[in-house]
Each structure stands twice: as structure tokens, then as C-alpha cells.
Amino acid sequence: MSRQIAILPGDYIGPEIMGAGLKILAAAAKITGFDYETTTYPFGGSAIDATGEPLPASTLAGAQAADAILLAAIGGPKWDNAPQRPEQGLLAIRKALHLFANIRPTQVNPALVERSPLKTEIARDTDFVIVRELTSGIYFGEPRFLHDDEALDTMRYQRSEIERIIKAGFELAMQRRKHVTIVDKANVLATSKLWRKIANEIAPQYPAVTMDFEYVDAAAMKIVTHPTSFDVIVTENLFGDILSDEAATVTGSLGTIPSESRGVSGPSLYEPIHGSAPDIAGKGIADPLSMIHSITLMLRNSFQETATADLIEQAATATLHAGIMTPDLGGTATTDSMTDAIITEIQRK
Numbered sequence: 001m002s003r004q005i006a007i008l009p010g011d012y013i014g015p016e017i018m019g020a021g022l023k024i025l026a027a028a029a030k031i032t033g034f035d036y037e038t039t040t041y042p043f044g045g046s047a048i049d050a051t052g053e054p055l056p057a058s059t060l061a062g063a064q065a066a067d068a069i070l071l072a073a074i075g076g077p078k079w080d081n082a083p084q085r086p087e088q089g090l091l092a093i094r095k096a097l098h099l100f101a102n103i104r105p106t107q108v109n110p111a112l113v114e115r116s117p118l119k120t121e122i123a124r125d126t127d128f129v130i131v132r133e134l135t136s137g138i139y140f141g142e143p144r145f146l147h148d149d150e151a152l153d154t155m156r157y158q159r160s161e162i163e164r165i166i167k168a169g170f171e172l173a174m175q176r177r178k179h180v181t182i183v184d185k186a187n188v189l190a191t192s193k194l195w196r197k198i199a200n201e202i203a204p205q206y207p208a209v210t211m212d213f214e215y216v217d218a219a220a221m222k223i224v225t226h227p228t229s230f231d232v233i234v235t236e237n238l239f240g241d242i243l244s245d246e247a248a249t250v251t252g253s254l255g256t257i258p259s260e261s262r263g264v265s266g267p268s269l270y271e272p273i274h275g276s277a278p279d280i281a282g283k284g285i286a287d288p289l290s291m292i293h294s295i296t297l298m299l300r301n302s303f304q305e306t307a308t309a310d311l312i313e314q315a316a317t318a319t320l321h322a323g324i325m326t327p328d329l330g331g332t333a334t335t336d337s338m339t340d341a342i343i344t345e346i347q348r349k
């Protein structure tokens with residue numbers, strides 16, 4: 001049975017890294033026999049150009065009907081003054097598909113340990129996951145106002161939204177080292193106080209899992225000083241957005257980290273955690289690893305397609321070990337030359 005994958009290439013470097021990722025997937029699938037079909041849809045700024053909307057109804061319908069969704073990245077200065085911004089499309093698809101749990105793994109590839117800003121022994125052992133609440137909080141706040149001299153954003157959380165994301169964090173911890181850190185600002189924010197209350201209610205349902213709390217400012221420091229103290233971090237939308245970009249830097253580059261956004265049912269959406277990188281778009285130097293890892297995360301979690309995921313990951317690691325990497329990691333490879341090198345490794349297996 002052919003797996004249906006909805007492809008949303010997006011803007012700026014989006015189509016560059018999506019193209020690289022799909023070439024690699026095709027090469028690996030040819031060897032393992034993984035059977036899939038892709039359908040490409042306009043999304044973000046390119047969709048605004050084509051249809052006036054960042055999330056056209058046909059794109060949403062196609063994504064909803066797929067077995068999994070692959071997104072590269074959207075947005076950029078071209079649409080800064082557009083009546084609708086590409087980012088509205090991103091928030092809208094997350095909300096429409098109820099993708100409330102955004103899973104962002106932080107691990108240093110064995111071939112990149114020397115390139116991490118962390119001490120080698122800490123880099124080697126760094127392995128944690130940020131579970132970010134994705135469909136509520138301040139990015140979806142109501143009311144909001146913007147007047148000449150005053151602006152207001154609101155952060156609001158309901159019990160049901162907090163319960164399901166904290167449970168998702170505990171479930172993930174059960175498959176890992178069984179430790180959950182709730183990151184909040186409960187010394188100041190009412191929403192954080194509610195998060196703590198609910199976390200304390202849920203924790204006894206998972207007696208094998210230990211839990212602690214960390215204020216977000218201290219957690220930001222610990223991510224770079226003591227990252228090995230974390231296993232699963234569960235946090236709200238804004239904090240998770242910021243902390244995950246910070247966490248990516250300890251792995252060597254923001255251009256390496258994937259994510260999965262999960263709902264209650266229906267397809268998951270897989271995407272790099274970074275944006276459309278307008279500063280390097282068109283130069284052919286975007287790091288394809290974040291997209292490649294988004295694809296392997298999809299293969300593992302949506303399709304249980306371990307053989308294809310392993311083949312791609314082993315080939316990517318071998319390529320990095322050979323010193324072939326893009327400038328964000330200190331190398332001189334282009335997106336294309338790195339992609340070709342990974343495909344050569346895949347075909348060698």
C-alpha cells in the first residue's frame with residue numbers, strides 16, 4: 001500500500017532543502033522498497049503569491065487526507081507588508097489539524113561532537129527532547145489589540161490543553177530515561193501556576209517517571225551549561241519555540257534539527273525547527289540535515305519504516321564523518337554536493 005505524503009515546500013530555502021530531502025528519500029526507498037507517493041501543495045508566502053491565502057483550502061484538504069505531511073519552512077521579508085503573513089498559515093494548519101504536541105529532539109550527531117560548542121564529553125551525552133505545546137498560549141491569544149501607542153497579547157491556557165501536553169511528555173519519558181522537567185515561569189505567570197498544579201496531579205499516574213520544575217530563565221542557562229540534566233522538557237508554546245532554537249545550537253547548527261507535530265488522530269506534520277533562512281536562500285548552501293531528519297522521523301513515527309530511516313541516517317552520518325558538511329557546520333559543501341554524497345553512501349550499502 002502506497003503511503004501518501006503531502007509536501008509543503010514553502011519559501012526561501014524551503015524548496016531547496018525539500019528538494020534535497022526528497023531526492024535522498026527516493027534513493028533510499030529504491031533500495032528498501034518503501035512505497036510512497038507525494039503530492040505538492042502551495043503553502044506560506046508562495047501560496048499568498050499564487051492564491052492570496054497562506055493556507056489555501058485545497059492545501060489544508062490535501063494535508064488532512066495524507067498519511068503524513070512534510071513541511072520545509074515558510075515566511076520571509078517578501079511578505080512583511082502583505083495583508084496576510086505566511087506565519088498565519090503555519091498557525092492555521094497547526095490549529096486546524098489539532099497538532100498540539102511538537103516534539104523537538106536535541107542530540108549531537110557522533111560526527112559533529114567536535115563541532116558542538118559544548119565540551120566533548122558533555123556533547124556526546126546530550127540527548128533530550130523538548131515537548132512544546134503548539135496550538136494555544138500567546139501565539140493564539142485573544143483578545144489582542146494594536147493601537148498607535150499600545151499593544152496587547154494574551155496568554156491563555158485551559159486545563160484540557162495543559163493535561164494533554166503534559167501526558168504526552170510523560171508518555172514519551174516512559175520510552176526514554178523517565179524524567180520530565182516542566183519549564184515555566186510560575187513565580188510570575190498565572191498560566192504557569194496552573195501548569196504546575198496540573199503537572200502535580202498527573203505525575204502520580206506515572207510512578208516510574210521523576211518530575212521536576214525549572215523556571216524558563218534558569219532552563220535557558222542549563223541547556224548550554226548542563227544539557228545532560230534533561231530528558232524530556234515539557235513547556236508552553238512561546239518558551240518551547242525559544243528554547244528549542246537555543247538547544248539546536250548545542251548540536252552544532254540550527255540547520256540540523258527536525259520536529260514532529262502530533263495531533264489526537266490524523267497525520268503528523270514533520271518539519272525542521274528553523275525558518276526559511278532568507279539570508280542564505282538562493283546561495284545553494286542551506287544545510288539539508290534538518291529536512292533529512294524530519295523525513296527519517298516521519299519514516300519511524302508515522303510509517304514504522306525503520307530500515308529506510310536507518311539507511312538514510314547511516315549515510316548522513318558517514319558523509320559527515322568524511323567531513324562533507326555545509327558552512328553552518330564549518331564545512332564547504334553545498335546543499336547539492338552534500339545531498340549527492342549522501343546518495344552515494346546510500347547506494348554503497
Ligand SMILES: NC(=O)C1=CN([C@@H]2O[C@H](COP(=O)(O)OP(=O)(O)OC[C@H]3O[C@@H](n4cnc5c(N)ncnc54)[C@H](O)[C@@H]3O)[C@@H](O)[C@H]2O)C=CC1
Pocket residue numbers: 013017072073074075076077087090254255256271272273274275276277278279280285286287288290328
Ligand atoms: N516553521 C517555519 O516555517 C518557521 C518560519 N519562520 C520564519 O522564517 C523567516 C526567517 O526567520 P529567521 O528569524 O531568519 O530564522 P531562521 O530560522 O530562518 O534563520 C535563523 C538563522 O539560522 C540560519 N539557518 C536556518 N536554517 C538553516 C539551514 N537549514 N542551514 C543553514 N543555516 C540555517 C539562517 O541562515 C539564519 O542565519 C521568518 O519569516 C520567520 O517568521 C521562523 C521559524 C519557523
Ligand SMILES: CC(C)CC(=O)C(=O)O
Pocket residue numbers: 087090139241273
Ligand atoms: C511562526 C512561528 C511560531 C514559527 C516558529 O518559530 C516555530 O514554530 O518554531
Ligand SMILES: [Mg+2]
Pocket residue numbers: 241242245273274
Ligand atoms: Mg521557532
